[in-house]
Amino acid sequence: MNPVVVVGAGPVGLSAALGLRARGLPVVxxxxxxxxxxxxGSRAxxxxxxxxxxxxxMQPGLAAEITSYGRTWQTKRTLYRGREVYSRTFPPPSxxxxxxxxxxxDTExxxxxxxxxxxxxxVWDARVRGVRTTETGTFLTCADGREWSCEYAVAADGARSAVRRGLGIPMEGERGEGFHVVVDIADLPGAELPSERIFHYGHxxxxxxxxxxxxxxxxxxxxLQCRDDDTQEDFGTREAVxxxxxxxxxxxxxxxxLWVSTYRFLRMVAASFTDSHRRVLLVGEAAHLFPPFGARGMNSGIADAAAAAEAIGAGTAEAVAAFAEVRRAAGLFNSAAAGTALDHLRPRRxxxxxxxxxxxxxxxVLPSCGSWLEHAPYGPRGGAPAVAGGRY
Incomplete structure (x- = not known):
């Protein structure tokens, strides 16, 4: 049995490989x-x-490994110009x-x-530069001349996906104004901040x-949400932070x-999540880009990966076509939801x-108003396609 080739060892590519192995398929x-x-560091x-x-x-016990290391906080707070407008503490999950x-x-x-x-x-140091598909398989070429042939390939090679470009699949959507600064910071020994998530409008x-x-x-x-006329030099460098x-x-x-970066507001979805021969499946940022409001990026990418492994396991063009249709619908939903959140975070009206x-x-006096301020920045969740990943 020829192995399935997964391109990209980020969290989505790793998840795709794991899902394929769970179905007994060899994976490179x-x-x-x-x-x-x-x-x-990362936004995810x-x-x-x-x-x-x-x-x-994909691997029983993996969720327990991740959650035993990760942190689940119980308190959410929202402030508006220095004044608290929402606070809720949830009981520990049973x-x-x-x-x-x-x-x-750490997830990776x-x-x-x-x-x-x-x-x-x-296989490390294997930068894919070219891709070609036929009715019977996929052919990948690396920058150093190495070649790989397989029946199916999963493209998880990120926003600048060489596989997607090689297939001539365009991204569709829009680029918003402005940028955010993202900073990972280590705790101070003996002086940890409260274990709560805080959103502060107009700090x-x-x-x-x-x-x-x-x-x-x-x-x-x-x-940190910057303004349209802010510069990265003033807000997005280590010195500025x-x-x-x-x-x-x-x-x-x-x-x-630990890490300082910036991101801009891209809302893009691939015109197709597969090629004309139904041999390559696009997942994660190779297939869609949107701001990480509501933790949509990596979570939707892993849902893509699970669906891709299922489709390849079925081994039919119809299954791959169904994957592409359903996951593209999910991508469009998430892009629209991120747009709704963006309209709230950077209101033009x-x-x-x-x-x-x-x-x-x-x-x-009206807790529903505080609840709206709390939830609106993440965009709607209800109405997503009923597919792997639920909300994503």
Whole structure:
């Protein structure tokens, strides 16, 4: 039996390889970077319950490994210009947690170990440059001249996917204005911040920009929403973060930075999630790009991976076509939901800004107003296609 080739050893590619091995299929995973690569921080912190269930279906016990390391906080708070408008503390879960919070580098560590246990063959320093498909198979060419042939391939090679470009599949969507700064910060020894997620509209310490703080195992992440005319030099470098960070979390953290990055508001979905011969399946950021509001990025990518493994396991063009249709519908839903969240976070209409201000004023007497301010930044969840991954 020819192996299935997975391109890309990020969390989505690792999940695809694991899902294929769970179906007894041999897998070769090609990764452009060397084996000893150092991975940076990440925007993907949350692994949701639905995703944990998918991973546990690929390798029983994997969800428990991840959740025993990750962090599940019980308190959510929302503030508006320095004043609390929403707070809720949930009881500890009696069963599987609704999510676990850990850095993407740690999620990848668990997934890679699971793949090694499952017998996935890793090939490092294998940057794919070309791809060709026929009715009977797929042919991949690496930058160093190595070639791989297989019946099916899974493209999990990220936003600049060489496989997608090689197949001539365009991305469709839009690019928004402005950017966010994302910072991973290690805890101060003996002085951990409260284990709670905080969203702060118009934080007065950073000139009225909105800020989110999310804990993860060993530290926390800050997401700063910049304005259209802000520059990365003023907000997105390590030096710049060191200047504005104390106003958000207090002194002592400027030298605890683990990672600093920025992201822009891309909402793009591939025109097709497979090629004309139904031999290559696009998953994760090779197939869709949208802001990580509501933890949609990695979670939807792992749902793609699970569906791709199922389709390849079926071994028919019809199954691959069904995968492409269903997962593209999920991608379009998530893109639209992220757009709704973006309209709330960066309101262009004066009516939206007035509604936020009114909701903040009424929150002490109308809890539903505070609840709306709490949930709106993540976009709608209901109405997603009933597919692997549930909400994603």
């Amino acid at each position: 995973l090609l990764e452009a970077d060397p084996e000893g690569r150092e991975r940076p 912190l949350f692994v949701h319950r639905e995703t944990l269930a998918l991973l546990d279906g 069963g599987p947690p609704p999510f676990t919070s850990l850095r993407q580098v 560590r668990f997934l890679r170990a699971a793949c090694e246990r499952a017998g996935v063959e890793f 007065p310490g950073v000139g009225g920009r909105s800020v989110m703080r999310v804990p993860f195992t060993g530290g926390f992440q800050i997401d 060191g200047r504005w960070l104390p106003a958000v979390v207090g002194d002592g953290y400027a030298d605890r930075l 004066r009516t939206v800004r007035l509604r936020q201000r009114a909701a903040a004023a009424l929150a002490p």
